[in-house]
Amino acid sequence: MATGPTTPLSHIDLQTLTSLFSQFNQMQQNSNRANLSPILDPTSHYYLHPGESPGTPLIASILNLNNYHTWETSMSRALRGKNKIKCIDGSLPKPPSDDPLFEAWERCNMYVGDIFCITAKQEDMSITDYFTKMKGIWEGLDNFKPVPSCESCHETCKCGLGIMRGYRQDTRMVRFLRGLSDQFTTVR
Numbered sequence: 001m002a003t004g005p006t007t008p009l010s011h012i013d014l015q016t017l018t019s020l021f022s023q024f025n026q027m028q029q030n031s032n033r034a035n036l037s038p039i040l041d042p043t044s045h046y047y048l049h050p051g052e053s054p055g056t057p058l059i060a061s062i063l064n065l066n067n068y069h070t071w072e073t074s075m076s077r078a079l080r081g082k083n084k085i086k087c088i089d090g091s092l093p094k095p096p097s098d099d100p101l102f103e104a105w106e107r108c109n110m111y112v113g114d115i116f117c118i119t120a121k122q123e124d125m126s127i128t129d130y131f132t133k134m135k136g137i138w139e140g141l142d143n144f145k146p147v148p149s150c151e152s153c154h155e156t157c158k159c160g161l162g163i164m165r166g167y168r169q170d171t172r173m174v175r176f177l178r179g180l181s182d183q184f185t186t187v188r
């Protein structure tokens with residue numbers, strides 16, 4: 001079993017979730033406004049082709065519990081082809097919020113962030129096996145697309161990356177819980 005930081009299931013509560021979702025909605029609204037920005041240079045990492053919007057699949061294969069490595073290979077190839085690999089490996093720093101590229105950065109991040117969703121079902125696995133498998137994939141995804149650490153935040157995060165980290169973690173928990181078999185419906 002892989003080792004790494006573990007999030008206890010009980011860590012998440014409804015209030016945290018609700019506030020994260022509303023923060024996320026705000027971010028989405030901000031990023032929708034970026035549609036009007038003149039980010040039209042196809043050689044820029046910030047450039048999004050009109051067909052490239054969150055929700056548009058980049059590759060044909062969908063990430064599931066058993067295909068992580070082949071999925072990562074083709075996803076990495078597709079992202080390189082679209083000049084987006086820098087959006088996911090953390091090497092494209094987030095511009096300050098008054099920078100004209102700020103919204104474009106958020107939009108690119110949202111676009112690539114959307115790709116990394118896994119929907120899986122527990123099916124006939126034990127809950128422990130199911131969790132272990134999901135955790136292995138999350139760790140792979142964390143290496144593939146790390147959320148950068150805050151540069152200058154101390155106790156509270158002011159740069160927004162904390163929201164991204166929390167959102168990622170909570171989305172995972174929600175998906176994990178949704179994938180549980182019916183015998184656990186009371187958990188959901």
Ligand SMILES: [Zn+2]
Nearest residue numbers: 150153157159
């Ligand atoms: Zn921060």
